[in-house]
Amino acid sequence: MSSMSNGSGGSNGAASGGIGSVNGGLKRRLSNSPTKLSKRFVNAGALAPSSSLSPSSSSSSLPSSPTKKTLVDPRITESRKKLPIWAGREGIVDAVRENDTVVVLGETGSGKTTQIPQFLYEAGLGGPSSQMIGITQPRRVAATSLAKRVAVEMGVKELGAEVGYSIRFDDRTSNKTRIKFMTDGWLLREMLSGKDDGAMTRYSILILDEAHERSVHTDVLLGLAKRAQRLRRKMGEKYSPLKIVVMSATIDAEAFSQYFAPLAAPILYVKGRQFPITLYHSTEALQDWVEAAKKLLVQIGDLPPGDVLVFMTGAEEIESFARQLHELNQALKLHAQGANSRPPPEFIICPLYAALGPGAVAKVYAATPPGCRKVVLATNIAETSITIPGIGYVIDCGLAKQRSGGGVSVDMLEVKPISKSAARQRAGRAGRDGSGSCYRLYREDVFDSLEDTSPPEILRADLTSTMLDVLAMGLDPLSFDWMDRPDDEAMKESLVLLLELGALQHPTSQANGKVRPEENGHAEEEDMVPRFELTPLGRRMAALPLTPPLSRTLIAASELGLDTPRQALALVSILSSERRSILIDPPMLAADDEASSKRREEADRARHRMAHKSGDHITQLKALYAFEEQERASKRLLEAAANGAGSAKAASAMLKDWCETNFVSLKAVREVQKIREQLRTICKRLGMAVEADKDGDDAEMKGKGEEDDASSSDDEEKQNDGLYVTKGGASHRTAAHNHGGADSDDSYESLLRALIAGRKTNAAFRQPDGHTYTRAFSKDTFKIHPSSTLFSARRTPPNVIFFDELTFTTQIFARGVSAIEPSWLQ
Numbered sequence: 123m124s125s126m127s128n129g130s131g132g133s134n135g136a137a138s139g140g141i142g143s144v145n146g147g148l149k150r151r152l153s154n155s156p157t158k159l160s161k162r163f164v165n166a167g168a169l170a171p172s173s174s175l176s177p178s179s180s181s182s183s184l185p186s187s188p189t190k191k192t193l194v195d196p197r198i199t200e201s202r203k204k205l206p207i208w209a210g211r212e213g214i215v216d217a218v219r220e221n222d223t224v225v226v227l228g229e230t231g232s233g234k235t236t237q238i239p240q241f242l243y244e245a246g247l248g249g250p251s252s253q254m255i256g257i258t259q260p261r262r263v264a265a266t267s268l269a270k271r272v273a274v275e276m277g278v279k280e281l282g283a284e285v286g287y288s289i290r291f292d293d294r295t296s297n298k299t300r301i302k303f304m305t306d307g308w309l310l311r312e313m314l315s316g317k318d319d320g321a322m323t324r325y326s327i328l329i330l331d332e333a334h335e336r337s338v339h340t341d342v343l344l345g346l347a348k349r350a351q352r353l354r355r356k357m358g359e360k361y362s363p364l365k366i367v368v369m370s371a372t373i374d375a376e377a378f379s380q381y382f383a384p385l386a387a388p389i390l391y392v393k394g395r396q397f398p399i400t401l402y403h404s405t406e407a408l409q410d411w412v413e414a415a416k417k418l419l420v421q422i423g424d425l426p427p428g429d430v431l432v433f434m435t436g437a438e439e440i441e442s443f444a445r446q447l448h449e450l451n452q453a454l455k456l457h458a459q460g461a462n463s464r465p466p467p468e469f470i471i472c473p474l475y476a477a478l479g480p481g482a483v484a485k486v487y488a489a490t491p492p493g494c495r496k497v498v499l500a501t502n503i504a505e506t507s508i509t510i511p512g513i514g515y516v517i518d519c520g521l522a523k524q525r526s527g528g529g530v531s532v533d534m535l536e537v538k539p540i541s542k543s544a545a546r547q548r549a550g551r552a553g554r555d556g557s558g559s560c561y562r563l564y565r566e567d568v569f570d571s572l573e574d575t576s577p578p579e580i581l582r583a584d585l586t587s588t589m590l591d592v593l594a595m596g597l598d599p600l601s602f603d604w605m606d607r608p609d610d611e612a613m614k615e616s617l618v619l620l621l622e623l624g625a626l627q628h629p630t631s632q633a634n635g636k637v638r639p640e641e642n643g644h645a646e647e648e649d650m651v652p653r654f655e656l657t658p659l660g661r662r663m664a665a666l667p668l669t670p671p672l673s674r675t676l677i678a679a680s681e682l683g684l685d686t687p688r689q690a691l692a693l694v695s696i697l698s699s700e701r702r703s704i705l706i707d708p709p710m711l712a713a714d715d716e717a718s719s720k721r722r723e724e725a726d727r728a729r730h731r732m733a734h735k736s737g738d739h740i741t742q743l744k745a746l747y748a749f750e751e752q753e754r755a756s757k758r759l760l761e762a763a764a765n766g767a768g769s770a771k772a773a774s775a776m777l778k779d780w781c782e783t784n785f786v787s788l789k790a791v792r793e794v795q796k797i798r799e800q801l802r803t804i805c806k807r808l809g810m811a812v813e814a815d816k817d818g819d820d821a822e823m824k825g826k827g828e829e830d831d832a833s834s835s836d837d838e839e840k841q842n843d844g845l846y847v848t849k850g851g852a853s854h855r856t857a858a859h860n861h862g863g864a865d866s867d868d869s870y871e872s873l874l875r876a877l878i879a880g881r882k883t884n885a886a887f888r889q890p891d892g893h894t895y896t897r898a899f900s901k902d903t904f905k906i907h908p909s910s911t912l913f914s915a916r917r918t919p920p921n922v923i924f925f926d927e928l929t930f931t932t933q934i935f936a937r938g939v940s941a942i943e944p945s946w947l948q
């Protein structure tokens with residue numbers, strides 16, 4: 123760092139505790155202005171208030187924890203007591219006891235998420251043993267890590283006992299569980315299963331955490347929770363009222379409070395944080411923030427110990443940066459040797475993004491070896507809720523890949539500036555177990571110009587899935603009690619798409635007659651019937667934990683013989699996985715030196731070796747089959763090893779080598795296999811023919827290592843996490859042995875036709891310029907992404923294509939592209 127200086131509110135290390143009502147203080151506190159300029163960064167002041175309150179000021183008459191205290195490390199109990207929220211625990215418990223709904227507003231790290239569930243449980247508000255305190259999180263990594271932390275704090279030895287979590291592929295709860303962390307997608311699926319008739323009877327208290335993120339799931343859950351609360355009131359004495367706690371980090375808590383009118387919810391404000399964070403902004407506009415982040419890391423090398431968390435925009439940037447940092451490690455070591463000086467601490471590089479699984483998360487949480495500095499390279503997966511112990515420095519690029527309205531059924535991912543609220547959340551990942559610093563790679567006036575918060579996702583997202591979910595719960599999306607009502611046109615477009623897909627029946631006059639005119643979006647809707655009815659096909663689509671187009675594809679394929687359903691099951695599993703691909707994209711490999719450009723060429727060659735002439739979808743499928751062929755070979759080796767004729771190590775190495783050579787991601791394949799297994803079970807339950815019965819029977823894989831875990835999260839996961847499996851996670855089965863690449867090249871037409879059946883709107887036509895495409899009802903033009911097998915300067919681009927998604931970086935690209943025949947669109 124060129125130079126640094128402390129700001130006005132900067133270096134107070136003590137907790138400011140207690141709760142209060144909302145006032146302008148938070149705003150003032152969070153926007154302390156800089157006092158001194160540094161050469162490169164300007165200190166924008168610390169987030170901590172200058173006042174302090176000693177932990178001993180908290181007194182409480184609450185009953186003590188019902189958990190076995192002997193198991194709790196006294197240091198952990200002490201650290202809980204130092205959290206700002208501790209002093210206000212009685213106030214919080216009283217507020218929840220006295221009100222059906224409470225909004226809690228607090229600074230990052232004040233202790234909201236870990237402490238409030240414990241306070242309420244300890245105070246006996248957890249209800250009878252059949253009920254739980256449920257806490258929703260937008261992201262899986264948060265749900266699991268918070269459950270683990272709370273279990274440690276409560277002395278619960280085994281997750282799934284008093285404290286548990288439920289996320290896609292992993293349900294760690296039991297009938298003993300009283301505090302349950304879960305993704306919002308999980309709770310939505312529970313609601314969709316209809317087991318509790320919409321009244322959420324298995325929960326005594328529902329805590330909606332990080333509500334300010336306003337994901338689509340959060341908004342739907344807010345409406346469902348409010349409705350459940352009303353239904354519970356009508357259930358009389360059988361069930362206690364459902365308590366709702368909305369937790370938010372933005373000052374816009376009033377909107378949440380008003381949403382619960384006429385019984386407007388009280389807002390509790392948790393003041394302060396335990397440790398201060400010093401903020402620095404760039405004093406100049408940076409042309410290349412990646413390069414700036416690298417230089418900054420070198421400079422941080424000279425600062426006091428502390429791990430570093432770098433917020434980046436996506437997996438590609440992270441992987442490329444990780445490679446550069448590995449090289450930097452070597453360069454710094456050589457430099458120190460040359461200068462005969464002590465080398466700086468080695469960087470332990472830990473990527474953290476959607477497609478990486480619990481293995482990556484475990485590495486992030488592992489203790490940093492002495493003499494090293496951990497550098498976590500994360501997307502906004504790490505932006506909220508989580509505490510990574512040891513993080514002393516945060517570097518924030520100020521950007522994130524975000525979904526923007528690309529129109530109905532089109533996902534558009536765009537790199538855009540984050541909001542002020544997101545920037546504060548990012549800063550708040552430092553200073554959680556000691557004082558911290560946050561370096562913003564943008565100027566302070568840029569920070570000032572950012573939006574306060576991101577607009578609710580429901581106002582810009584494709585609503586097709588949401589409309590189907592709401593209808594499947596027997597509710598009318600047009601009169602649903604939305605906190606922010608989505609655009610009528612957008613809702614209607616989605617309903618039209620569902621009609622086209624055959625999921626809806628045309629409105630019946632009888633149903634229309636029953637719907638009361640909707641008043642300002644806050645109608646009492648439980649006595650209304652939907653204007654639209656789901657068809658049997660629509661009900662099947664809703665029962666599948668997939669987006670409506672992929673559900674439609676799977677159902678269409680299930681009626682097309684034996685091969686197509688089997689292929690569709692595999693392809694849909696790939697397309698609903700986090701990365702939507704099992705192949706490592708050549709552009710993900712940086713080509714800025716000879717070695718990496720050679721590797722990129724190898725990746726290109728591997729891609730073309732695997733490529734199917736129709737494009738990316740069948741290429742993916744064939745790659746999966748080729749992997750599974752290889753897996754069977756390695757299994758044979760493993761069996762030979764068991765008989766003393768080979769080595770288990772060699773079997774595992776063989777598979778890894780194959781993945782390396784062919785640029786196939788083992789983690790992604792494992793995730794796809796889990797999804798396929800889960801979908802196979804659900805399809806069978808729904809009576810759908812997806813595979814011949816013999817499928818998978820004799821291909822069970824056992825003893826796989828950590829690399830097999832591949833479900834994880836970031837923004838994209840929010841849409842996927844509705845998918846879940848039976849307790850204990852999916853079994854690890856692979857496809858049956860007759861599946862490996864046995865299909866002839868011509869046998870995929872039915873599969874591609876089934877794919878199009880789900881999403882005709884994603885067909886596009888080549889323009890007269892010869893290389894751009896446009897959709898039937900849109901003027902936007904785009905190109906095929908360089909990662910596609912159909913991207914090639916040498917080949918003539920196909921006349922008509924089908925694509926999975928549009929992404930926007932410097933221009934709009936279609937990703938996941940196949941060539942199709944125009945006649946297939948009829």
Ligand SMILES: Nc1ncnc2c1ncn2[C@@H]1O[C@H](COP(=O)(O)OP(=O)(O)OP(=O)(O)O)[C@@H](O)[C@H]1O
Pocket residue numbers: 205228229230231232233234235236237267271371396506507508509510511550553554555
């Ligand atoms: N896994 C963990 N390891 C160590 N300390 C932890 C862990 N999780 C939480 N803590 C401690 O508890 C504090 C409060 O965390 P908590 O998640 O409850 O805060 P919060 O108010 O919900 O903040 P945020 O909204 O930023 O997540 C942290 O600042 C940290 O000191």
